[in-house]
Structure formats: C-alpha cells, structure tokens
Amino acid sequence: MNLFDKPPVQTRFIDSLRNNDKVTCYYRVQEVVKKKTKNGDDFLDLTVMDKTGRMPAKIWNNVDEYSKLIHAGEIYKISGEIREYKGKKQITVNHLQATTAGDKEFNPADYCEAPPFDSAALQERMFALLAANLTNPHLRQLVEFFKEDYGPSLQQAYGAQKIHHAFAGGLLQHTCSVLEMVLALAPHYSLDKELLLIGALFHDIGKISEFKTQPALETTLEGGLLGHVIISLTIFLNLKNRIADFPPALATHIEHLIVSHHGEKEYGAPEVPKTPEAYLLHILDLLDSRMNIFCEQLKNGDGQKLFSEFNQALGTRILLAKQ
Ligand SMILES: [Fe+2]
Numbered sequence: 221m222n223l224f225d226k227p228p229v230q231t232r233f234i235d236s237l238r239n240n241d242k243v244t245c246y247y248r249v250q251e252v253v254k255k256k257t258k259n260g261d262d263f264l265d266l267t268v269m270d271k272t273g274r275m276p277a278k279i280w281n282n283v284d285e286y287s288k289l290i291h292a293g294e295i296y297k298i299s300g301e302i303r304e305y306k307g308k309k310q311i312t313v314n315h316l317q318a319t320t321a322g323d324k325e326f327n328p329a330d331y332c333e334a335p336p337f338d339s340a341a342l343q344e345r346m347f348a349l350l351a352a353n354l355t356n357p358h359l360r361q362l363v364e365f366f367k368e369d370y371g372p373s374l375q376q377a378y379g380a381q382k383i384h385h386a387f388a389g390g391l392l393q394h395t396c397s398v399l400e401m402v403l404a405l406a407p408h409y410s411l412d413k414e415l416l417l418i419g420a421l422f423h424d425i426g427k428i429s430e431f432k433t434q435p436a437l438e439t440t441l442e443g444g445l446l447g448h449v450i451i452s453l454t455i456f457l458n459l460k461n462r463i464a465d466f467p468p469a470l471a472t473h474i475e476h477l478i479v480s481h482h483g484e485k486e487y488g489a490p491e492v493p494k495t496p497e498a499y500l501l502h503i504l505d506l507l508d509s510r511m512n513i514f515c516e517q518l519k520n521g522d523g524q525k526l527f528s529e530f531n532q533a534l535g536t537r538i539l540l541a542k543q
C-alpha cells in the first residue's frame with residue numbers, strides 16, 4: 221500500500237474489537253462533545269455505536285475541523301486504534317470521513333442497536349409474572365394499560381444514557397430484575413408484594429422519554445426539565461386516572477414508591493423512602509444498578525489487567541480476573 225491508498229474498510233463490530241486493534245470501519249456517532257484536556261487543549265469526546273454496542277472515541281487532532289464535520293446521529297468512516305482506558309475499550313481516531321450516498325459498503329441496519337437478548341420473550345415473562353402475582357383488580361387493569369401503552373417502547377429502551385443498563389433493552393432488563401427480586405424479598409420481610417411489583421414496574425418508565433438514543437443520544441426537553449422520576453409519576457397518574465374507583469391510598473403509596481426510589485434528595489428523589497416497601501424498592505434499584513456496573517466492567521476488561529481503573533460509581537477498582 222502506498223501513501224495515497226486509502227485503507228480498506230473492514231466490517232468489525234464493536235463487540236469484536238480488542239486492545240491495540242487498528243481499524244477502518246463504519247460507526248454511527250451517537251454523541252459528540254468538545255472538551256478540554258488538563259493542559260487546556262481542545263479534544264472531541266465521542267460515543268460511537270453499532271448493532272453490537274457502544275464505545276467511547278477520542279479525537280485529539282484537527283479538533284475544529286472535525287467538530288464542524290461531525291453531527292451526532294450520522295454514520296462515519298472511522299480509522300483509529302483501540303486502546304483500553306479505565307477498563308473500557310475506546311478508539312483513538314486518526315481519521316474520520318463523512319459517508320456519502322455512494323457508500324454502499326454498509327448496511328444501515330447494522331448501526332441501529334438491538335437488545336443483546338430476546339426482549340420480546342423477556343417482556344412476555346415479565347407480564348406473566350405480574351399476572352400470576354397480582355390479585356387486586358385495579359392493579360391488574362393498570363398493568364394492562366401499561367402493557368398497551370408502553371410495552372412496545374420498553375422492549376428497546378435504554379436503562380440510562382451512561383453508568384448502568386446503558387444499552388437497548390436495558391430498561392426492560394433492569395425492570396425485570398427488580399421485579400424478580402421483589403418476588404424473592406417481599407415475603408421475607410412480610411411486605412406488600414403487589415404494591416412493590418407495581419412500584420418496580422413504574423419506577424423508571426419515565427426514562428422512555430427522558431432521553432432519546434436514535435439517531436443520536438440526547439436528553440429530551442421533558443427529560444432535562446423534569447427528569448425520569450417525575451415523568452414516571454406522571455405516567456402512573458395518567459394510567460391510574462383511566463381506572464374508575466382506583467383506591468386513593470393505594471395510589472398515594474405507589475406514587476411514594478416512584479418519587480422516593482432514588483433514596484436521597486441529592487440523588488434526585490423528591491422524597492426519601494418512608495415505608496418499608498419504598499425502602500426495599502430503593503435498595504433493590506440501587507443493588508441492580510451496581511451489579512450491572514460490575515457485569516459491564518467485567519465484560520469490557522480485556523483479561524490482561526488484574527484490576528480495573530477507578531470506577532466512579534462504585535468508588536473503587538474492580539478485580540477483573542479470577543485468582
Ligand atoms: Fe430511577
């Protein structure tokens with residue numbers, strides 16, 4: 221290959237990339253932010269994605285030119301090298317080029333993220349669990365309305381933009397996980413299982429409209445101004461108001477579970493948990509998010525290092541290899 225040859229475009233999906241790989245591939249830029257290094261130099265902090273996942277990308281050179289060229293949501297031809305940073309692989313971009321109508325080498329469907337599991341089957345299991353464990357007719361009707369209005373979008377929704385369950389299907393996986401733990405622990409503490417199941421189902425549903433992921437990852441107007449706790453509360457109230465004679469005290473307890481699930485006011489909870497059910501939901505929500513951070517970190521490690529870099533959310537480094 222001489223200097224004037226362009227490197228051939230490979231098809232390397234994100235889940236197959238390894239440390240030190242050199243790639244020239246198509247990826248969708250999901251997010252682009254101009255930032256400054258400690259020395260005050262500009263750089264571009266990107267998130268790129270394909271159907272197998274997401275990966276951070278950094279551009280250190282020609283920042284002004286690239287920041288004019290790159291629009292979040294579009295697919296680019298990216299050349300660079302995979303480097304592990306803080307336990308996660310990322311791509312250091314050497315060259316990035318806009319795709320044109322003539323670029324027929326990629327299939328756009330490869331750049332829409334799909335859940336890494338059968339989300340329709342998981343959702344069916346979730347609604348079957350609810351049907352088997354709810355006897356209160358008002359709550360059963362509430363779940364029916366939820367299924368009709370939010371079932372389809374829940375199958376694809378991310379659980380977060382970053383930190384935990386940040387992938388298509390993540391919100392469903394997190395919701396199911398909390399539901400299953402409720403079924404295991406509510407009887408242990410003699411708590412109101414039906415109330416807790418509804419709290420688990422609704423607690424994060426507002427994330428469906430807190431941010432959008434296609435074509436670009438972005439906080440919505442509603443998400444930025446209200447946050448998912450208040451959006452979840454509004455969704456519950458709207459569905460509940462369609463049910464005649466919904467018991468007011470039961471509604472208030474469900475509302476309390478939703479508004480207190482972040483546990484503390486500095487973590488966005490309008491109220492702290494004041495019932496044992498609300499406290500358990502908060503702990504299960506926290507537990508599931510933390511365990512997912514461990515899982516993602518272990519998945520992203522390349523097996524060469526014993527410990528990860530410092531993980532902000534967990535407040536420590538994680539043991540990556542079994543010893
Ligand atoms: Fe939440």
Ligand SMILES: [Fe+2]
Pocket residue numbers: 394423424505
């Ligand atoms: Fe949650």
